Amino acid sequence: LDSGRWAPVKRQLASLNPSEVAKLLAALPERERNLVWEMVDPADDGQVLLHLPEDVRDGLIRQMDTAELVAAAEDLDIDDLADFVDSLPETVTREVMRALSDADRARLEAVLIHEPDTAGGLMNTDTVTVRPDVSLEVVMRYLRMRGELPAHTDALFVVDRYGVYLGRLALDRILTRDPASTVTEVMDRDSEALAVDMSERDVAQEFESSDLVSAAVVGSDRKLVGRVTVDDVVDVIRADAEHNLLSMAGVDEDEDLFAPVRRAARRRALWLGINLCSAFLAARVVGLFEATIQQVVALAVLMPIVASMGGIAANQIVALMVRGLALGQIGAGNTGALLRKEMLVALINGLLWGLVVAGVTSWWFDSPTLGFVIGLALLLNLMFAAMAGLLVPLMLRRLGLDPALAGSVIVTTITDVMGFFLFLGLGTLILL
Amino acid sequence: LDSGRWAPVKRQLASLNPSEVAKLLAALPERERNLVWEMVDPADDGQVLLHLPEDVRDGLIRQMDTAELVAAAEDLDIDDLADFVDSLPETVTREVMRALSDADRARLEAVLIHEPDTAGGLMNTDTVTVRPDVSLEVVMRYLRMRGELPAHTDALFVVDRYGVYLGRLALDRILTRDPASTVTEVMDRDSEALAVDMSERDVAQEFESSDLVSAAVVGSDRKLVGRVTVDDVVDVIRADAEHNLLSMAGVDEDEDLFAPVRRAARRRALWLGINLCSAFLAARVVGLFEATIQQVVALAVLMPIVASMGGIAANQIVALMVRGLALGQIGAGNTGALLRKEMLVALINGLLWGLVVAGVTSWWFDSPTLGFVIGLALLLNLMFAAMAGLLVPLMLRRLGLDPALAGSVIVTTITDVMGFFLFLGLGTLILL
Known part of the structure; x- marks a missing residue:
């Protein structure tokens, strides 16, 4: 790429x-990314943009003019288009809407009125429906x-004349059952439809636990409004998992490894x-014991150990x-049992590593009393860590906050503060 | 449950x-779990065991006798059975193998010879194949x-007389195309089959990027050996994501939140x-500066700040x-650009928070020199953190080690050690 020879790059892109x-675009630094983006087949623009991390997508969208964006939007499914529209500037959205056929515009609006993180926001409206009283022969005709069915159609949906969902008719049943039998006889009535306001996390769990490829979505009146397909669910699972991993750290x-420096710096600054x-709070606690430290400097040397072990255990x-x-x-039913279990685990590991730390410290500083102080502080801090690690995420969840996002920083603050306080406090009481 | 009234529990379980x-079993403490397990319909035993976290599964398997285990294994698909067999004691595996029909035993062995984390280990052998020269009419007959097709059959596989994979024939094409056309005319040749030794992570990426429901698996001779379905891929994605989240912490x-105390304690003990x-190593570094700390106790008060900020930035x-x-x-192509970017981000955040820390410290301890020392130490430690955070995972990957597992502890050691060394070292140079 650096050598400026474009023809092979272009050939590779086409394949x-x-x-x-x-994936390739996301892995490129910004300058190269823009060059390669120019070479992408405009017919693929929409799909490529959709698959990009939000950060990268926004960057590229800012450089495209309205005509290009409208063209990119034209090749998308309705559910994908709904996601795409969220990233567009207001004026472009209006242009895109205008370029759609009436039927597609109505469908897009039907998806856009739902919250993006619900079944309604995930769904597509490309359902293929049949009536219950016809024969399979007629269905096949x-x-x-x-002609061609929408992607991921593993079943048709059976609806009555008012559009109320009755069940699903799997394609393999159409192919394997007697063509003379009616849809009613063959369809699966047990497969529940998803409510349009079901959260996307619940949708994902339903797909996983029932091994679904597609599922009907119904409104509060039980009328069929669309369907969710497994490819969108996979995206939800992936996004949810990444959210937990990145939030904890x-x-x-949405941060992209190749985001522009300024944006990356701003985003990480908040957490720092x-x-x-939190660190100043912990330092404040250490500051309370300045006099003690002055007399027993070993306490300052050892205090990070107690805090850090608590942080690991809690996280x-x-x-x-x-x-x-x-x-x-x-x-609510198992919190008590969990807390008892975690306190016991903390007790066992506290005793084990408390003894090890006490032994090493006694030998290093030639002071069994100091060893006793740090061993006891470690044990107690692991107990606090267990409580904090368990209860803080629960409380955050009850407050409607995300345990992954705030949990780690809060429990680390608690274990740092408690670690310094316990160790230096015990040191003051016992050593002075 | 606690009140000892079983009938309603049993009714609920059946639904x-x-x-x-x-999911319910995994959420119960051990005693209740065993009670509920007794009530599960034996016909479901195999499927339930498969869906449990490994820890819980092993616990329940230990309590079942051979006859029960053989019965549980009977209702499973071959790919599920292959997973299941891994958890069984040797003697039981032999019993299970003996209870299978010859054809099923041959199929199971075909799956078991592949590594569990490859396409071969993920695949099922329940493929439905057709020849290229027949008409759709014949296929339908x-x-x-x-009769009934295996779950997640969205396509039949087209093979020649030697069993070599030629392409796939989607069910919806069978239904929508002219019945007189031949399989060759209608089939999709472009869909690549997966190699049997492809890693499961690559399989998952292929499913995600091509939005697949099922894919053919072929041996090195291009002969069809089985197929991977999206439900197994979802499990891989979920497991991979959990692995990253939990390893980083x-x-x-495989640890189960409700694991017995002893097992949980043993597993977490290692990481602690x-x-x-790592903490003793950091303490050793602090110990080098005992004399400095004795003279300027404020250094001990403030040193956790520098270390902790480095740890956050690196993680x-x-x-x-x-x-x-x-x-x-x-x-290899973008490592250099990434490193430059991360160093710049670290520089910006180092300057920003270095100034803030310097300001607060100058005011708190009424010493601009001390403020300068901690600000500079913070800036430098963030630069080291950026290098460590970027290069350590890369090196681990190159060594064939898992960056999620070891990455966090190694970089935290580096940022702790560097944090203490930089701050106390600069303090010794400038303040004394």
């Missing part, structure tokens, strides 16, 4: 599918007349600032809680 | 599907004779022990790198 092109989930407040539990809460495994 | 039962990915070594980058490496976005 990639849109999501592979998106209808399908042949209709204090990074914005929050951590700085282990936060990670397990974030996963457990996401999977819906934790409720 | 859940196996993966919901598994064959399907009606054959120092928890074993590794962290303890932000580690999380981005873990995601980027998992998505295959990072290669």
Whole structure:
């Protein structure tokens, strides 16, 4: 690329599918990215943009003019278009809407009125429906007349004359059952439709637990309004997982590894600032014991150990809680049992590593009393860490906040403050 | 449950599907879990066990006798059975193998010879194949004779007389095209089959980027050996994401929130022990400056700030790198550009927060010199953090190690050690 020879790049690009092109673009520094973007087949623009991380997408969109954006939007499915429209400037959205056929505009509006993180926001309106009283023979004739089915159609939906959802008719049943039988006889009535306002996380769990490829979405009147397909669910699962990973480490989930320096710096600054407040709070606690430290400098040498062990222990539990809460495994019914278990785990590891630390410290500073102080402080801090690691995510969840986002920084503050306070406090009481 | 009234529990259980039962079991403390497990319909045992976290599954399997385990195994698909067999004691595996029909045993063995984390280990052998020269009419007659298709069959696979994979024939094409046309005319030749030794992570990326529901798996001779379905891929994506989240926090990915105390304590102990070594190393560095601290106790009060800010900044980058490496976005070609970018980000945030820390410290301790020392130490430590956060995951990957697992603890050690060394070292040089 650097050598400026474009022809081979262009040939290679043409052999990639849109999501592979998106992956390539996301992996390029900004200058190269813009050059390659120019070479992408305009017919793929829409799909490629959709597959890009939000950050990169916004950057490229800013450089495109309205005509290009409208053209890019034209090749998208309605559900993808709904996602895409969210990233566009207001004026471009109006242009895109105007360029659509009436039917498509009505469909797009039907998707846009739903919250993006619900079944309604995820769904597509390209359902293929049949009536319950016709025979499979007739269904097959209808399908042949209709031609190509939308992607990920593993089943048709059965609706009555008012559009109320009755069940699904899997394609493989149409092919394997007696053509003379009616849809009613063959259809699957047990497969529940998703409510249009179901959260996307619940939708994903439903897909996972029932191994679905597509599912009907119904309004509050039980009328069929669209369908969710497994490819969108995979995106939800992936995004949710990345959110947890990045949030726990204090990074914005939309941050792109190749984001412009200024934007990356601004986004990470926030978390560093929050951590700085937490660190100053911990320093304040250490400051209370200045006199003690002056007399026993070994305390200053050893105090990071107690704090850091507490932080690790607490974050282990936060990670397990974030996963457990996401999977819906934790409720009022088992919090008590969990807390007892974690306190016991902390007691065991506190005793084990407390003894090790006490031993090493006694030998290093030739002071069994100092060893006793640090061992006891470590044990107690691990107990506090267990409580904080378990209860903080629960409380955040109850307050409607995201346990992954704030959990880690709050429990680390608690274990730092408690770690310094316990160790220096015990040191003051016992050593002076 | 506690009140001992079982009938309603049993009724409720019967209304859940196996993966919901598994979720319920995983959320129960051990005693209640065993009670509920007794009530699960034995016909569902196999499916429920499969959906459980490994920890919980192993616990329940230990309590079942061979006959129960063989019965549980009987209802499973071959690919699920292959997973299941991994959890069983050797003797039980032999029993299970003996209970299978010859054909199923041959199929199971075909799956078991492949590594579990490859396409071969993920695949099922329940492919439905057709020849290229027959008409759709004939295909439909064959399907009606054959009856019900395996779950997630969105396409049949086209093979020649030697079993070599030629392409796929989507069910919706069978339904929508002219029945007189031949398979050759209608089939999709462009869809590549997966190689049997492709890693499961690459399989997942292929499914995501091409929005697949099922894909053919072929051996090195291009012969069809099985197929991978999207439900298994979703499990891979979920497991991979959980692995990253939990590994970064120092928890074993198989750890169950409701694991028995002893097992949980043992698993977390390892990580705490590794962290303890790292903490002692940092303490050793602080110990080098005992004399300095004795003279300027404020250094001890403030030193955790420098270390902790470095740790946060480095872990932000580690999380981005873990995601980027998992998505295959990072290669030799863009490492240089990334490093330049991250160093710049660190410079900006180092200057910003360095100034803030310097200001607060000057005011708190009434010493602009001390403020200068901590501001400079913070700036430099953030630069080291950027280098470590970027290069350590890359090196681990190159060594074939998992960046998520070891990355966090290594970079935190580096930023702690550097933080203390820079701050106390500069303090010694400038303040004394």
